[in-house]
Amino acid sequence: MTLTLEYVQSKSAAKLSGLLPVVRAATEALITRCFYRGVPIVITQGLRTIAEQNNLYAQGRTQAALNKVGLANVKAKPSEPKVTNARGGYSNHNFGVAIDFALLMPDGKNVSWDTKRDGDGDRQADWAEVVEEAKKLGFVWGGDWVSFKDTPHFEMTFGLTTAQYRAGKRPTQAQIDAAFKKINETEGDNAMTPDEKAAFAALEKKVAVLEKNAKMAAIPTWAAAACENAKKAGLLDTTADGSYDFYRMVTIMDRAGLFKKGA
Template sequence: MSLTLEQVKSKSNKRLVGLQPVVLAATLALIERCYKRGVPIVITQGLRTIEEQEALYAQGRTKPGSIVTNAKGGTSYHNYGLAVDFALLLPNGSAVSWDLKRDGDCDKATDWGEVVDEAKELGFEWGGDFTSIKDAPHFQMSFGLTISQLRAGIKPSETALAKAQAKIEIYMKECNDVKAEKANFIVNGVKQKDGLFIDGTVYVPLRTAGEALDATVGWNKDTKTATLTRKV
């Protein structure tokens, strides 16, 4: 992939303005996770004002063009900064695709499906799961609120926001790449091998360490307990 993560993120910047902060955090995390999976995406729609929604709804009805939405002004989660739409970013860095069957990274899984999997892990609801009209490019976070409640001025509770933020942080922490390096270790002045250095800690094979210390290594398969006993 010729584009860096920052370059991919920059292509969505204009569509991120006005998103509810937790939704913004989840969207940025989604872009990053998809990039690491080899599936770069671009956000094509974020906050959409009620006026913009009304104009979009009129298209194909009272104005020229084809119908692109069935949501009137005020009836879309986009109108409250709680939803985003996306497209697959193609290798040239400028063209996009809405092909649900595309497998650009050749891993025998559709790119679209990979994006949906990541989005759901981050707490998004997917428009492809809607029971009435499917909306495959659409992700939203309702925080348990209906459109009627949002129209009445009710905002997501602090508890709901905190839970959503925590889910994002936990998932991203779990997804962080863990780097392991080979490491030697010395026992009584004798260099050993087969150790691993992971996240600031050296891990060594117990049998190797035991033999170097002239100790007996045991294993209880029932209690799954390893023992290291020095010979007398």
């Protein structure tokens, strides 16, 4: 299937509920930016309740270990793999300032945690591209941690510890404003890459040849919207007197999102 931005966004919508508004905005920007880099992602975890956190903490631990930290009412799962060192209230997920992600596969259903996968063929691991975009937006990556690496994890804690969050402390308005500013400052980075610009330039040359071959008296109805988008993006001065192939090419480029990316 052909993945659209709207479809990719919908796959993560439920997991964004409960996130701190600025963290949600950064997450939405991350999904969009990664999509335009050819790396669709899905958010697999956002806000996590205390009970959910304790159940995760129980994985890979005995009942005696749980009892020792005051979790006698939580059922141990010693046969399952250990996935976290944080019990309820000790994870940034519990306060809406952390997310986990996975790569969304081309079928739009399956996901992958393959950190070496290069699905868009740009000779850079998709995972690394996501991490790069996340850091630009102000996220801290769990893969940089020393004691317990968590490669699908991003967080934006504003310098607060989980102990401070448990005590009721929250980011200041100045910190939130600064975070929003960082997100807004980077929103223009979705412009075409050098390779895309070169490809677009080559297409422009082909379009010029096509224009000379045959001109149509009026813009076809099916190409009108694409022509408008091309003009709004500043990529074409005029779309009048074009050929059939010209209008077809403009429509294809519009459907591929090139005019939106170059805007």
